[in-house]
Structures are given as C-alpha cells and as structure tokens.
Amino acid sequence: MREIVITSTKDDVILEQLNVCLEGDLTDNWGERVLTFDNALGKGVVRSISFDWGVSLLDCDVMFNEDVKIVFQTSSVTPIEFVFISKGSFKYNADDTEEIIDLEQYQNIILAPKRYSKKTFMFPPDRQIKVNFIRILRKEYLKKKNNNVTFLNELLLSVFNDENANLPYKHKGSFSLKIADEVKALNAVYDSGIMRTLSLEGRLYLILAMQLMEHHNFENKVTLPESLSKSDIKKIHELSQYIVDNIANPLSVVILAEQSGLSPKKLQLGFRVLYSKSVNEYIRQLKLEISRDYLKNTELSVSEIVYAIGIKSRSYFSKIFSEAYGILPTEYRKHLLKKEL
Missing domain, CATH: 1.10.10.60 (Homeodomain-like)
Structure with missing residues (x-):
C-alpha cells in the first residue's frame, strides 16, 4: 500500500504535497491549481480552487493501480468537509481509533473530525473515483456577513461552532441523484476567466445548500422523492x-x-x-x-x-x-x- 502524508489544510499546498508522490504536472489557471498525473501509480486529475470566507473546492477524478492511503495530519484546525462521490467508493478513518467506514457513491457525507486530528482516506486499486470535497474553515466562514448558521439544526450548528462535545462528527445521509446532477454540472463548467470562477462558486454554494438541506431532512426524518x-x-x-x-x-x-x-x-x-x-x-x-x-x-x-x-x-x-x-x-x-x- 502506498501512503501519502499531507501536513497542511491549504489547498495549494495539498496539491504540492500530493505531487511529491504522484509526480505529475501542476498548472495554475484563473485561480485554480490542477494536478494531472499518468504513471505506474495511476492516473487522474486533482484540482482545487479557494473562495472567500474559508470555502474551497477539492475535486478528484483518479484511478490508482494499487491501494493508496492519503493521510491528513496537520497542526491546523481541520475543516468541515462536505463530500459527494459521483463514481466509485472508498474508505475513511479518523485518528486510527474509530472504525473504518465506507464512503459510498451518491451518498451525502459530512465529516468534521476533532481539532488537529488525523484523517485517513483509503482508495482501492483499479477503480475510478470521482469525488468532490467542499471544505469550510469554520472560523473564517463565521466571519462572513449573513452566514445564517444559526438556522442550522442544533447539532450541525455546534459543529460549525467547533464545540468539542459534538466532535468528531460524521453524517452519512441519503443517496441523492439530484445532488449528483448538480455535481455533474459543476464539473462541466468550461468557461474561462471570471465567468468560470463565478460559475464554479455559484454551483459550489448551490451544492452546499442542497447538502445542508439533505442533512436537515435526514435528521428530521423527512423523506424526499429524489433521495434514497x-x-x-x-x-x-x-x-x-x-x-x-x-x-x-x-x-x-x-x-x-x-x-x-x-x-x-x-x-x-x-x-x-x-x-x-x-x-x-x-x-x-x-x-x-x-x-x-x-x-x-x-x-x-x-x-x-x-x-x-x-x-x-x-x-x-x-x-x-x-x-x-x-x-x-x-x-x-x-x-x-x-x-x-
């Protein structure tokens, strides 16, 4: 098994540290960093773009030729991650103490580990994985005017407020093709310059809103026709x-x-x-x-x-x-x- 250790929460540094092992090509366009690799370890594209108020997107379309473990071990506060897998599945573990859980295709997933905790994502060989991570640095986001986090339910609000009593937090919710369609549209944005940046940011916030709504409905046992x-x-x-x-x-x-x-x-x-x-x-x-x-x-x-x-x-x-x-x-x-x- 190949192990890649990431020691930063900053998206651009994450791609640089990934590239130490993946040995691909890093490019910058319109505020995006794109890592492309195709070698004995596997092939794929990883891209990142950061927006204001601690919100960023990490998008991966990868297939490895062997088991790969990506370990995030940082001295910074870990972000809340809203995860949605469009293709494939992989495993997740926090601090090597929790049980290993499956992260599944089309399922709405929210991950909020304890402060400075270790996160491990385990990718299987010979399986294409398409996954989006919407990452939110809590302290930065709470500075945003009209963030309206008080409208979240009590549990998720405590997670945003970084209250240790409710951390670590994992949400494995309903399976949704409606969110999958929006993620597909996000990945199909082909504009350039400001049009691309605005399109990506707008769709990112739409997907985030849908994931928060799914969480709300899941916790309140509301079943929607487009979710499983x-x-x-x-x-x-x-x-x-x-x-x-x-x-x-x-x-x-x-x-x-x-x-x-x-x-x-x-x-x-x-x-x-x-x-x-x-x-x-x-x-x-x-x-x-x-x-x-x-x-x-x-x-x-x-x-x-x-x-x-x-x-x-x-x-x-x-x-x-x-x-x-x-x-x-x-x-x-x-x-x-x-x-x-």
Missing part, C-alpha cells in the same frame, strides 16, 4: 436477487414495487443509483447474461432458453441478443462449438 435511504438501498439489493430467482416470471415495475415495498418512482431511482439503468433495462441485461450462460454451459435449445428467461418471442430474443452482442444466439453457440474442436 440506507434501507431503500438494502431493499434494492434484495430485489436484485429476487429478479435472478424469478427471471422466468413476469417482472413488471408494479410487481417489483409490491415485492420490495417501494413506490415505482423510488424503485426506478434506486436502480439508477445502483446500476445506472432503469428497472426494465436492468432486467433485460440480466436476461441476456443468463441466456448467454445457458448457450455456453447447457444443451438447452434456443426455444427452451427463451422460455427459461421469461421472454415470449424467440424472434424478439434473437433481435435483442444480436443488438447486445453483435451475433445471433444460434451463431454464438456454433462459434463456441468450433472453439472446442
């Missing part, structure tokens, strides 16, 4: 196994919603979050994968396979199989038999 809870995610995982076990039976959205106890809208959202597909797209792909396995490992006829995966029309099956794999089912089996000879 941990129990919702568990139900989707269980439903995926139900689909495999009942692949020959009717599997409409209505039937699956009744089976899972989720609304059809929540069901579709869950499949988009977990599998990046609609329910029907997921089922069709699974039917095709199972059919390909049958063609390869059994002597069932194509008609028998069509029946076994719950498709009524052999011609329709041949059509979608060909669209997916570029070959008809019968030709696929012939190709497999030739390879065995």
Whole structure:
C-alpha cells in the first residue's frame, strides 16, 4: 500500500504535497491549481480552487493501480468537509481509533473530525473515483456577513461552532441523484476567466445548500422523492436477487414495487443509483447474461432458453441478443462449438 502524508489544510499546498508522490504536472489557471498525473501509480486529475470566507473546492477524478492511503495530519484546525462521490467508493478513518467506514457513491457525507486530528482516506486499486470535497474553515466562514448558521439544526450548528462535545462528527445521509446532477454540472463548467470562477462558486454554494438541506431532512426524518435511504438501498439489493430467482416470471415495475415495498418512482431511482439503468433495462441485461450462460454451459435449445428467461418471442430474443452482442444466439453457440474442436 502506498501512503501519502499531507501536513497542511491549504489547498495549494495539498496539491504540492500530493505531487511529491504522484509526480505529475501542476498548472495554475484563473485561480485554480490542477494536478494531472499518468504513471505506474495511476492516473487522474486533482484540482482545487479557494473562495472567500474559508470555502474551497477539492475535486478528484483518479484511478490508482494499487491501494493508496492519503493521510491528513496537520497542526491546523481541520475543516468541515462536505463530500459527494459521483463514481466509485472508498474508505475513511479518523485518528486510527474509530472504525473504518465506507464512503459510498451518491451518498451525502459530512465529516468534521476533532481539532488537529488525523484523517485517513483509503482508495482501492483499479477503480475510478470521482469525488468532490467542499471544505469550510469554520472560523473564517463565521466571519462572513449573513452566514445564517444559526438556522442550522442544533447539532450541525455546534459543529460549525467547533464545540468539542459534538466532535468528531460524521453524517452519512441519503443517496441523492439530484445532488449528483448538480455535481455533474459543476464539473462541466468550461468557461474561462471570471465567468468560470463565478460559475464554479455559484454551483459550489448551490451544492452546499442542497447538502445542508439533505442533512436537515435526514435528521428530521423527512423523506424526499429524489433521495434514497440506507434501507431503500438494502431493499434494492434484495430485489436484485429476487429478479435472478424469478427471471422466468413476469417482472413488471408494479410487481417489483409490491415485492420490495417501494413506490415505482423510488424503485426506478434506486436502480439508477445502483446500476445506472432503469428497472426494465436492468432486467433485460440480466436476461441476456443468463441466456448467454445457458448457450455456453447447457444443451438447452434456443426455444427452451427463451422460455427459461421469461421472454415470449424467440424472434424478439434473437433481435435483442444480436443488438447486445453483435451475433445471433444460434451463431454464438456454433462459434463456441468450433472453439472446442
């Protein structure tokens, strides 16, 4: 495992210390620092930009070729970090004493360790990670006119005020595609100069507001249609196994919603979050994968396979199989038999 130690809370210094190990290229444009690397350790882009009142953005799109541990160990007060992962997942630990926790894709995450504490982020190999850290230095932000932090709930207000009784603080909230869409828009800002800076700052504050609203709703047990809870995610995982076990039976959205106890809208959202597909797209792909396995490992006829995966029309099956794999089912089996000879 490769370990990278960061000893500063300043974004520009963080990139310099990362680059000591990553050995990439550092550039500066319009107040942004961008670190690009592509070598034996991995490849990716890390960028940072700081705004007034102690607010900054650290944006990462990386993939490492081995386990990488990034350790933040500073003599400065650690910032509050609003974390949102658009792709992949990784692990987090504070002070080597807390349990290691999973930080998951599309989940709203807030991290506020104790003063001067050690933070460790553990990145797995061969997995693309896209993550945004909105970092807030509490003392600086509280100097901001009309910061309105008093409107936060009591717990998060105490975190902003750096009250040790409620630190360290971790929030792993709902899964939200609405926030994911805004993060995608943030990463798609291609303007230059002042237009770029203003666009990034505006979108950053919009995402921050949405993350604070998610925290408020989570703590008050308010369920929004565009968010998923941990129990919702568990139900989707269980439903995926139900689909495999009942692949020959009717599997409409209505039937699956009744089976899972989720609304059809929540069901579709869950499949988009977990599998990046609609329910029907997921089922069709699974039917095709199972059919390909049958063609390869059994002597069932194509008609028998069509029946076994719950498709009524052999011609329709041949059509979608060909669209997916570029070959008809019968030709696929012939190709497999030739390879065995």
